[in-house]
Amino acid sequence: MIQIQNIKKSFPSTVALAGISLEIRKQEFFGLLGPNGAGKTTFMHLLVGYLNPDSGKIIIDGDVVTQSNLAIRRKIGFVPQSLALYDELSAQENLEIFGGLFDTPKAVLKTRIREQLEAVGLDERRKDKVNTFSGGMKRRLNLIASLLHDPIVLLCDEPTVGVDPQSRNAIFEYLIRLNQEGKTIIYTTHYMEEAERLCSRIGIIDQGKIIANGSLDELFELFPYEELILITKNPSTTKCRTFFEKFGTCVEVDDHFELKPSKGFILSHFFAHVEEQGISYRWIELHKPTLEELFLTLTGRSLRD
């Protein structure tokens, strides 16, 4: 469906994308996770043809995406990170303007506007000016403004920035529904929870490069351990630190020790030895690794840095 072949893009002061290749399948919900400045927005701008790559090629549904290929944009819906709306106009007027750009027949557009407004719970506010909307309502309107031409690919560039949990959930549910109905979605975020919840496949981007790519399970396999062991720091556990280090790397973090098990670690053996040492189980907690930790492991930096 979407082939991205070694695209590179630089700006005068920075290299935004340093050679990215990806293949995204039809009806896939692909997440691009990375910290601010990693190149996510540039990637989206190239995908939608707002920018041309310095080198490489992007093909969507058999068409090469370029700035001058306007026809391909009819297949793509782009949800910008900013609230790209006219505040002084009503929701309905905004949708008429943005939907009208794609030459959708008037009657069809009218129906779609009504359907979309209903789908995100804004139907009753359709005649109200956008500047009277809450941040979450604006975000929902911002999303549906990109769907009125019924694109086959939806590109969402951090569409939930600054949104309350209720609106965020509404947006997530709607995106999941759209995906189930057949739309291919590419979603950028720096919130791992969003990527984990929504995406069937996730690419992790840092400094213009994809440093990992796969389903959640595939990504977690990149960890050298399945679970992190957290041990509360107290006199009895502190004197056993050397004992813990036999099972992996043990580091002191705030009020606990963090044990990253080494290869061949067997959890049942570990607990057996703990019991032998007379350490109570209550001081030991198992922790499933997160994408945040994967990013930290892969780059040495936090996602939110």
Next chain:
Amino acid sequence: MKQVIKLFAKQYRVFRNDKVAVLLTFIVPLILMSIFGSIFGGSSSSVQGIPLAFLNESSSPVALRIEQTLDTMKAFALIKTYKNDRGELVKFDTVKIKEYVHSGRAEAALVLPVDMYSDTSLGLKVKYYYDPKDEIQNQITQGLIQQLIFRQLPEIFTDAGQRAAERSLGEAKGKEFYKKLASLTHTYFHLDTNVILHPNLNALFQKDSSSAGDSSRASKFFERIVRIEKEQLVGKELENPGATRSVGGWAMTFLLFTLTAAASSLFDEKKNGVMLRYLTSPLTRVHILWSKYLFNMSLGIIQLLFLFVAGWILFHIDIFSNFFNLLLIIIAASMACTAFGMLLAAFSATRQQAQGWGTLLILMMSSLGGAWFPTSFMPPFFQTVSKLTVVYWSMNGFLEVLWRGSGITAIIPHIAILLGISAVINFISVVQFKKGNVF
């Protein structure tokens, strides 16, 4: 108190970093002050190069002296010839000089007629034809001409008085009388003496018996000694000449402000992401620029029409007798002003910057272009610069149509120049937009 001082200092820190605020607070007034200072720095004697058509039909030495003085006056650019149909330079005659003013090539003409100063004259007679499209300039021109002629007065008055006395009393008595009269006039200038002593002058003053005081009578007296026969050639029939004259200039100033603000809306659309939304739909940058240009141009046309209709309703400015030509100038002016707004947007990094520069340039163009005072008040350099402004050509176009009631042939140069300016500015804007900040 500490807090107040901290906040006070903070205000200056914020202000210093707001380049537009600094520009509007110091630079704009400084530049405008410099322009106004160089224009109004002197007195009316600093006025230069007012075009004055001139015809001397008199052979009297006084006429020659007036002509020679006019030739040397910087205030006037004396025009004594015109180009005929064959392109030859020909001296004016009494008909052509009026046509010359009527066509707007000069705003005033001075004719020294054959009988300007005859043997039986009591004083001087000159003819002054004028087109008061610019009232201030007209007043100054008249004032300067009167000043020039009155400077000849002592000699004329002496000469004329002597001849009149000799005619009435005989040569010997007349000379005796004149000596006393001249002595008294020069010493005191009390006109009552003349009423008693001079029969002809007595006749003059009898007509003024209803006048209030001596000064008024003196004024009437001089009016009869120096007769300036004035004839307004253009704008006589206008119901409200003042409003008709000024509407174009003010309309242009507001049009420029409106269109600069409208063009700057590109920055808002960029800032809130709407521009990105447009550019990720099947639109190109050219589509966006064209739509913006057409919108601004139409807004300009609507605004100008609104202002002229308001002028018609409120001040009875006649906009309908030459409406088609007015519409042509309105369209050309709107196109040129729209181009100016787009140019500002193309060269600015932010809306604030565009508006800061816009304010400066609009005020400069309006003042230099003649929207607020006549260009002839300006030094020669500024008069040349004024011809490069949209305001100058638009205003003159409006005056041609509304004031002079000119037809299409008279306004074609104005339209052509406005469209030319518009084309050049648009080309520069498009080039700049390609590498600028908006897209």
